[in-house]
Amino acid sequence: MCEDAVSQRLLAWYDINARKLAWRVGPDAWRAGQRADPYAVWMSEIMLQQTTVAAVDKYFRRFTTLWPDVHALASAKDADVMGEWAGLGYYARARNLLKCARVVSGEWGGVFPGTRAGLQALPGIGPYTAAAISAIAYDRPETVVDGNVERVMARHFAVQTPLPKAKKDLTDLAGAETPEHRPGCYAQAVMDLGATICTPRNPACGICPLSKTCLGRARGIAAELPRKTPKKPKPTRRGIAYLARRDDGAWLLEDRPARGLLGGMLGWPTEGWDGTDDGAPMPANWQDVGVEVTHTFTHFHLRLQVLATQVPQGANPARGNFRALRPADLPTLMRKAFDASQRYFDQSEPDTLG
DNA sequence: CATCCGTGGAG
DNA sequence: TCTCCAAGGAT
Numbered sequence: 306m307c308e309d310a311v312s313q314r315l316l317a318w319y320d321i322n323a324r325k326l327a328w329r330v331g332p333d334a335w336r337a338g339q340r341a342d343p344y345a346v347w348m349s350e351i352m353l354q355q356t357t358v359a360a361v362d363k364y365f366r367r368f369t370t371l372w373p374d375v376h377a378l379a380s381a382k383d384a385d386v387m388g389e390w391a392g393l394g395y396y397a398r399a400r401n402l403l404k405c406a407r408v409v410s411g412e413w414g415g416v417f418p419g420t421r422a423g424l425q426a427l428p429g430i431g432p433y434t435a436a437a438i439s440a441i442a443y444d445r446p447e448t449v450v451d452g453n454v455e456r457v458m459a460r461h462f463a464v465q466t467p468l469p470k471a472k473k474d475l476t477d478l479a480g481a482e483t484p485e486h487r488p489g490c491y492a493q494a495v496m497d498l499g500a501t502i503c504t505p506r507n508p509a510c511g512i513c514p515l516s517k518t519c520l521g522r523a524r525g526i527a528a529e530l531p532r533k534t535p536k537k538p539k540p541t542r543r544g545i546a547y548l549a550r551r552d553d554g555a556w557l558l559e560d561r562p563a564r565g566l567l568g569g570m571l572g573w574p575t576e577g578w579d580g581t582d583d584g585a586p587m588p589a590n591w592q593d594v595g596v597e598v599t600h601t602f603t604h605f606h607l608r609l610q611v612l613a614t615q616v617p618q619g620a621n622p623a624r625g626n627f628r629a630l631r632p633a634d635l636p637t638l639m640r641k642a643f644d645a646s647q648r649y650f651d652q653s654e655p656d657t658l659g
Numbered sequence: 660c661a662t663c664c665g666t667g668g669a670g
Numbered sequence: 671t672c673t674c675c676a677a678g679g680a681t
Contacts, residue, residue, distance in 0.1 A: 349677085350677065351678095352677090353676080353677040353678095354676090354677070354678045354679070355664090355665085355666095355675085355676055355677085355678055355679095356665085356666080356667095356676060356677080356678095357666090357667075357668075357675090357676050357677095358676085358677080359667085359668080359676095360666075360667070360668090360676085361677090392665090392666075393665080393666075394664085394665030394666045394667090395664055395665055395666085395678085395679090396664080396665080397663095397664065397679075397680075398664095398678090398679085401679080401680090428679095428680095429678095429679070429680090430679085431678060431679045431680080432678085432679090433677070433678060433679085434677085434678075434679085437677065449677075451676090451677045451678075452675080452676065452677075452678085453676090453677070454677090469660085492677095493677090496677055499677090500676085500677085505674075505675070505676090506669085506670070506674085507670090536673090536674090565663085565664085566663085566664070566665095567664090567665085568664085600665090600666090601665085601666085602663095602664075602665060602666090603663070603664050603665060603666090604662080604663065604664075636665075636666095637665070637666060637667090638665085638666095
């Protein structure tokens with residue numbers, strides 16, 4: 306391995322510029338012999354799938370405080386885990402997180418596999434996450450290929466083929482750079498570079514440790530790479546949410562189906578936007594709260610009308626059931642509907658609870 | 660290989 | 671206001 310290899314420059318840069326992250330063993334601590342906890346690495350990698358570091362930090366701290374090890378998590382109630390995941394998005398991750406914890410706790414004695422194949426056989430762990438855990442937690446020379454790595458490789462080698470077609474070529478190029486020594490630090494180094502220097506827009510090529518060998522920069526096209534096939538426009542869907550509060554303060558809620566949109570999460574009875582069209586959950590004096598909720602999902606925009614009502618005890622809904630609500634357990638869309646309804650409930654409250 | 664699956668910040 | 675996109679995986 307020549308002194309000037311990409312990996313050596315990246316590691317030298319990382320030793321100085323590594324970001325301090327709650328789940329990370331930094332280069333100094335690593336040199337002192339400290340190693341990452343596979344449970345923490347796994348937890349962070351699941352949370353970081355398509356999610357920013359800034360958003361993950363709070364959730365990671367909360368989860369590892371509530372459930373310090375995989376056995377504790379495996380013993381948690383589904384509703385508690387889903388409630389704590391609320392707001393982070395991609396809720397299949399939370400469902401698979403629990404499934405995976407229970408497999409590792411019950412069948413592997415609480416020890417995560419160290420090999421890519423063993424890891425990738427677990428729920429919620431795909432090619433990227435398996436490589437990341439193997440490299441970062443077990444220091445094996447596996448190659449991680451995420452959006453950062455794709456961008457760094459596409460630019461450094463001036464790959465013009467658009468994603469996702471270029472995926473295999475970029476993976477091969479990344480694999481050729483992966484060092485035998487400190488592969489875990491290297492994996493984090495490439496991703497840190499992509500997150501802080503080789504950014505999607507306005508890359509800081511002037512301070513990049515790879516600039517002198519970067520073909521994209523040499524050709525003046527670095528910022529245009531990687532090329533991507535154009536995306537389809539998002540359609541707009543419309544729907545109605547029904548928020549009913551009982552006189553004793555209980556709310557009419559339903560557990561959403563285990564699969565699909567907001568699967569496994571708590572929600573208000575709704576209509577007309579997610580494939581269901583059941584109408585109001587019960588006959589009542591439904592009032593429009595006057596504020597339309599707007600929300601954007603991965604593949605569509607939503608405009609949600611919010612109807613609210615106050616009902617006496619003894620009311621018998623056709624679907625959902627009345628129960629206590631912790632607003633933080635709601636996914637963001639449902640939380641928006643709750644917030645929008647407060648105007649209505651604030652003015653109807655004095656008569657009922659005063 | 661295409662589609663589905665959240666959310667919030669940046670520009 | 672609106673598009674992009676962030677440490678992807680499952681089907």
